[in-house]
Amino acid sequence: MHNLLEFLKKYNYWFLFIVLEIISGTLLFHFNQFQGSVWFTSANEVVARIDRQYADMMAFIRLKQVNKDLTRQNIRLQRQVNELRAALSKANHVPTPTERQVLDSLKGYSLIEARVVSNSILKSENYIVIDKGQDDGVHTEMGVIASGGVVGIVVYAGRHYSMILPTINVKSNISCRIRHSNYFGSLQWDGGSSLYAYLNDVPRYAKIKVGDYVETSGYSTVFPSGIFVGRVVSVDNAPDGLSLQMKVNLSTDFGALSDVCVVVNDERAELESLQLHLMKSGENAQ
Amino acid sequence: MLGNFFRRLFYFVLLLALQVLIFNHVQILGYATPMICLYFILLFPPSASRTVVVAWGFLMGLCQDIFTNTPGMNAAALTLLGLLQPVLYKAFLAKDSDEDESELLPSARVMGWPAFLRYLLVAVLIQQVVFYLLEAFSFFHWQDMLINILGGSLMSLLFIAAIESVRIGGASKQQGRA
Known part of the structure; x- marks a missing residue:
């Protein structure tokens, strides 16, 4: 018994090592199952704030390039507006079926x-x-x-x-x-x-x-x-x-x-409740 | 004892900040990210309790994992390094030193640059191999992994040696003034 205690005292760092490696492994393999694991990712408040400072700094450094891109995009959009305006003046004011379809696809979002x-x-x-x-x-x-x-x-x-x-x-x-x-x-x-x-x-x-x-x-x-x-x-x-x-x-x-x-x-909540309802009624029918 | 602890904490925060704010964003052609956190583990004297070294290693790895979204990978690698550090240091320290070895803080001055670089290289390789093996667990691209390990080790070696030379340079100036 005494020897066992001496042994434990002498090699306690091995036990700590094994425990810590098990913790690391648990984090590694169960990352996505852990709901509480947000503390261990960069979405945690403190880390995100530090990252945000960094991102702000990088955004500031990149401003020149961003400006250039925006100017280019602006010119392109202005051209497009001109073309579209010309096309619009030609076209009939009644919306075509395709236009209605596009509008419908973004409706509700x-x-x-x-x-x-x-x-x-x-x-x-x-x-x-x-x-x-x-x-x-x-x-x-x-x-x-x-x-x-x-x-x-x-x-x-x-x-x-x-x-x-x-x-x-x-x-x-x-x-x-x-x-x-x-x-x-x-x-x-x-x-x-x-x-x-x-x-x-x-x-x-x-x-x-x-x-x-x-x-x-x-x-x-x-x-x-x-x-x-x-x-x-x-x-x-x-x-x-x-x-x-x-x-x-x-x-x-x-x-x-x-x-x-x-x-x-x-409309997502509505759609999902409808799907749930359908699934339930399917089970009942069986 | 308390002063020791605060100096350690200072190095911990400093190295973690350097790693997270600068070195994590360094990549050469998409590979070779230097890992300088492990320098912290290498600085423990042989007199330090091995339990303490292992625990500090885990803590350092975990803090870095939180920033890089690599849960447990750095923690596992640095915990292992914490376990091996005293053994490595003893293996690379010159045998004919007259001073009491247990109090000698590892540094390029005490060990000499060639021995210190060998010590560093082995430590860096262990850390990189463990880290990338764990990362490859979920997805395996062995060529990428090899380039990452070799490139990362080289970059880490370079940057840690640079930091070491700054550190012992600063120390010698302080001694000169005293």
């Missing part, structure tokens, strides 16, 4: 503007933190878009900051379709370059050309349909041989992301 405070593109599990949270109306499972297209989905909303699972995270999975053909598949990322992702599970008989546009399908309530995702770069057979796998050049530049919008679906 509103946008919350936010600034990116921390971002990563080099890891296999990238996360983005933005400076809007529950107090601003952001909740989990809301879609996030930028001027270029789809960014990702909110996975945790704190009071003032939220964490986003971007398209370029191996855990990301977004339902997308090919514009004008309605074949749909799921967009996944393989952990390589932040410029490309893969559209999987598209049927083999689908006729898809390189250069086709990929957009959100709107099958979930997260994104409205028709939000731009990217363009097809190459079409291959999937490893399982049962479907096509397309390499998609993502339209969002994750390396230079600074301003994003969170998509709020005003």
Whole structure:
């Protein structure tokens, strides 16, 4: 007994080592299950505030480039306005069916503007933190878009900051379709370059050309349909041989992301309660 | 004893701030992020309790993980380094030193630069290999991992050696004045 106590006293650092490694391992493998784990991510208040200072500083340094981009965009938009005004004066004032369709697809959605405070593109599990949270109306499972297209989905909303699972995270999975053909598949990322992702599970008989546009399908309530995702770069057979796998050049530049919008679906609660109701009635019928 | 603790805390905060605000944003062609936090672990004298070194290692790793969204990876790597540090230091310290070894703080002056760099290299390699192996657990790109480990080790070695030379340079000036 005495020897045992001596042994424990002499080698107590081994026990501490094992305990701490077990804690590390638990954090590593259960990160996504832990609801309380927000303390261990950069969405925690203190860390987000430090990151925000850093992001503000970097934004200030980048102002020159941003100014140049804005000027260029302004000129482009002015031109477009001129063209559109000319087109409008020609066109009939009764809205066409396509115009009505576009308006309908954005009806019921509103946008919350936010600034990116921390971002990563080099890891296999990238996360983005933005400076809007529950107090601003952001909740989990809301879609996030930028001027270029789809960014990702909110996975945790704190009071003032939220964490986003971007398209370029191996855990990301977004339902997308090919514009004008309605074949749909799921967009996944393989952990390589932040410029490309893969559209999987598209049927083999689908006729898809390189250069086709990929957009959100709107099958979930997260994104409205028709939000731009990217363009097809190459079409291959999937490893399982049962479907096509397309390499998609993502339209969002994750390396230079600074301003994003969170998509709020005003009719979402209604839609979800309807789906729940349907599921229940289905069970009852059986 | 208390002064020792506060000096340690000062180094802890300073190195963590440097790592989080500067070095985490350093990447060469998308690889090779220097990891300078482990320098903190390397500075413990052999007289320090091994339990204390292990605990500080875990704390340092955890703090860095919180900033980089890599739960447990740095913590695991630095805890291991905390366990191995006293052994490594003893292995690389020249045997013919007359002074009481247990009180010698590891530094390039005490060990000599060649021995200190070897000590540093082994420590950096251990940390990088453990960290990237844990990261690769979920996704495996072995070429990327190898470039990351080698590039990261080289960058860490370079920056820590630079910090060390500044530190012992500053110390020698203070001694000169006294």
